[in-house]
Amino acid sequence: MSDSGIGDPTPKPYPYEDAPDFPTEIGVQPEGMPLHACMGLNSCQGADRFGIAGHPVDGMPNQQNDCAGQGYCSTTASHSCHVQNNCANQGGCGLYGTGEEMNQPGQNACRSLGSCATPINAERFSTNGPNKGKSVWLRARAVFEDNWPTLQKELAQKQTDGKVNSGQPLPSTPGSVPSLFEGKGPAYLWVSDDNEQRGHMAACGSSGLSGAGGCS
């Protein structure tokens, strides 16, 4: 076992070899669709970190995700802490905040009222409330699925009003996240490119338990 630093040793072989590399830049997004806090919380086709340009696929043209719930990671500007979010529903969760806030990740009301860093790395757990000790991403996905019928209706109305591309598929249930991340969310091992790029995201805290590169 190496003891050269935080996060060593890494799992071998690298389990996300077949996934596209974590994109450090956020691609152009579908017009009029809401931004979101993490993988699998997107509202429509082409909305994810790769954007409408799609993610790379070996030997083939880039592919957009097909629909709501299938996106690769957050489209909100990455931030590393409670209150640093720019807008509604863009906060991560789990590190600071009340138990109530931690039970509604990705559902904050507005700018600076979000709870914690995005993307929501899969290792992160809540420190307060009903979700204490449990995965933040899984809670975020469950909340997203619960809220999807309402959001879907709102987006359908926007389509009717001509405010959103009418060609956007709005399925009755959100699709699954990319299979390598099913049931867990974006692992920090993937976000950090096999622990080589720990600066890809930071999550606050001095206990070393946030599961991501710390900012203090």
Place this chain on the structure above:
Amino acid sequence: MTNDEKFIVAPPQDPATWLTPAELALVADLDLNSNRDDVLARLKGDLQGAIEVELATIPIYLYSYYSVKRTEKTGENIRPCDLYANKAGGMIMSVAIEEMLHMTLSCNILYSLGVQPQLYKKAPGPYPTGLPYHKKTGPVGPDGSDKVLIPLSKLSYEQLWHFLQIEYPETADAWPEDRNWQTIGQFYSYIRCLVCTKFITDDDFTAGSKNTQVQSDNYSPNCVNSIYPDDRFDPWAMPPPNGSSGQSAAAVAQYPNSPDSHAGLVELLTVDTKSLALLAMDTICDQGEGYARPWGAAEPTDDPSKSEFSHYFKFLRLQAQMEEYGLNPSHQEGLPANPKAPDAISPAVSQTELDEVIVNFPDNPITACYPPDLQPISDFCNGVFQYMLIMTETVYKLPPEEQKLFFNIGMHRSMIWVLDPLIDMMRDIEITEGPYAGPSTAPVFMAPTFENINLGTRKTAFSALVGLGKAAVAASADKSYASSVTGLVATATTAKSDGQSMHLPDVSPYW
């Protein structure tokens, strides 16, 4: 029915504390020999004193907290000394969080009586310091002294004794004292008696609106800084419910604060009656010294679920894991009979191991004794500290609908985004000249001084903070830490995103 049986048949709720015979006697005496004006004035004065007692503990605890390197090694590489350091950091932070709660509860009570709480420039100093109205002598500490003078000092066996002096448990038969008190419990006991006199009514607690007091949703018992691991863990393992095979961080996480360690319905009560004021003080006393009477300080825990140790016992347990604990019979502290002191906790951490995880801070530093090029950084740090106190005072002046956002962008951002990384940066700066400079074999590093720096009036305080920031940036221009200082000053005073402010709020419109 035993105490344990009560927990089985009833929902776990902290009961309101009944007055002791000593308190009943004092209430009767006050009712007979005092008058409304005197009692109300003393109540208001004592509550401001209580606020200053709570405030005094915060820099003392944070100073030692910041001396601890919690994650020198982590994950699967954690050594016993790292586990101890992380636990010590989590425990001290868990206490500091509750001290902030206590200060706020006392502020809410005082505000309900129509008095604006005073925090700005009310921190103690110079250090070592007595606490407001605290008796100047107490039980003998490990150094043989009975002086109750609390230093700013790195984490050590002796400093933990000073923490114990602050949190020393009240005995069930203690006489209420608001002057020359020996335990904080006695001080609050006196305030409880004032509240319980015939001169004080529920109406007195409606002078300051409940809606503009600090609301309960601004408090949570734990955060990522109060938790700690109790074992090695696989940093790549997933948390429940779909956890992977390795031992995840979630699996080893310990939560030193319990959500039920409070009297009343929530931790951070707002106050508009006598009974709510009494419940708020119950929470303060229970968390500090132990669970509410009739069991009193015989309990090492402070909550119905018995999962949270009192402040006193948290600190005593940290001492109990140091090699020094119980080692030298002539090096003993004056501890109360109850709660019973814990046996030594293994694995014991030696001084050599501690030296690897404790930053060598100077004792009781002041800015004026730092090298000239470091003084502007220390001034800025103190400016942020004092501005946090002004922002806390400002909360009581806000329209209620603005409070949550202000609290987030003011209190959270200043603590987590400015003060925390600023001190983290400072503690990497070796002091090479002046009275704090250490030998090359034991270098000394820069620490926060938590002084009452003058930011002028509250209305001009933000401008003063901006000025201190500029001076810190200028003084750091050619240093290795220049970019860190520049970034932190920007976060405090100038940062924007999409054209909108992302720095600390300017409080001047409210004063």
